[in-house]
Amino acid sequence: MNPNTWYSPNDIQTIFDRIAPVYDQLNSWLSFGQHRIWKQMTVNWSEPKEGYIGLDICCGSGDISQLLARKVGKTGKVIGLDFSQELLAIAAQRAYDKYPTLPLEWIQGDALNLPFEDNTFDCATMGYGLRNVTDISRSLQEIHRVLKPSAKVAILDFHRPSQPWQEGFQKWYLDNLVVPLAEYYGLKDEYAYIMPSLERFPIGTEQVKLAQEVGFNSVIHYPIAGGFMGVLVGSKTVSSEQ
Ligand SMILES: C/C(=C\Cc1cc(O)c2ccccc2c1O)CCC[C@H](C)CCC[C@H](C)CCCC(C)C
Numbered sequence: 001m002n003p004n005t006w007y008s009p010n011d012i013q014t015i016f017d018r019i020a021p022v023y024d025q026l027n028s029w030l031s032f033g034q035h036r037i038w039k040q041m042t043v044n045w046s047e048p049k050e051g052y053i054g055l056d057i058c059c060g061s062g063d064i065s066q067l068l069a070r071k072v073g074k075t076g077k078v079i080g081l082d083f084s085q086e087l088l089a090i091a092a093q094r095a096y097d098k099y100p101t102l103p104l105e106w107i108q109g110d111a112l113n114l115p116f117e118d119n120t121f122d123c124a125t126m127g128y129g130l131r132n133v134t135d136i137s138r139s140l141q142e143i144h145r146v147l148k149p150s151a152k153v154a155i156l157d158f159h160r161p162s163q164p165w166q167e168g169f170q171k172w173y174l175d176n177l178v179v180p181l182a183e184y185y186g187l188k189d190e191y192a193y194i195m196p197s198l199e200r201f202p203i204g205t206e207q208v209k210l211a212q213e214v215g216f217n218s219v220i221h222y223p224i225a226g227g228f229m230g231v232l233v234g235s236k237t238v239s240s241e242q
């Protein structure tokens, strides 16, 4: 797959609708179950508390939404938003089967045009979404807009490690394990999309700058999982600080 290929929002939506049936299984196998730990770390960095209203953007099959909902408890509420109808249906069914009483709501929508009023949420998360949106700054701007002042966002995604041997290993792993396994399920092109999307994705320091530009403060990018993944954390500025 050519790293210079431009993917339209429709292409991205089609990729995720197509991989929906195997998405959870492949993530568990390919990360040796580690993705659950990375997702829990992300939720913790968004600092959810009992009674909070949380938003999980690009929620996919809803792993992070579930973890967030367990933190805000029955007095709170979590909205999982995604544009893939297939993944949202899986998210709703999985959450109902495992935690039927969790305060979760599922909304089909666009991360670049969030269907919420300004200053609505007490915390927000996004897992493996920022690399997939077609306009990163716009997406960060939308998250900033819907958060209440001083609320936190935590954004998990792949990260390109700084050591050349690690970067080589990451590419090898994606090309030689991830793509061939996906090919077995008829999803070669969909998974081959990860590497070029990662090559285009801003590194940690660039992500920090983009978040600051849209108004976030106390912005930090934490490399995790040996630098193969990263979590971008920021707070919405209280208006007197601007
Ligand atoms: C949950 C994970 C990835 C989600 C994901 C994100 C995308 O943007 C996709 C795009 C297209 C198809 C699928 C996805 C997608 O599944 C992360 C875990 C799965 C990874 C494939 C595993 C990658 C492992 C690391 C490169 C190296 C291993 C580190 C070690 C396990 C500590």
Ligand SMILES: C[S@@+](CC[C@H](N)C(=O)[O-])C[C@H]1O[C@@H](n2cnc3c(N)ncnc32)[C@H](O)[C@@H]1O
Pocket: 009, 012, 013, 016, 017, 057, 058, 059, 060, 061, 062, 063, 064, 081, 082, 083, 084, 087, 109, 110, 111, 112, 126, 127, 128, 129, 132, 133, 134
């Ligand atoms: C790799 S999945 C991540 C799912 C989930 N957060 C997780 O960590 O497993 C990326 C998700 O982003 C969604 N997505 C990508 N661009 C989007 C957009 N502009 N608006 C809404 N959802 C989007 C896809 O449909 C997909 O479910």
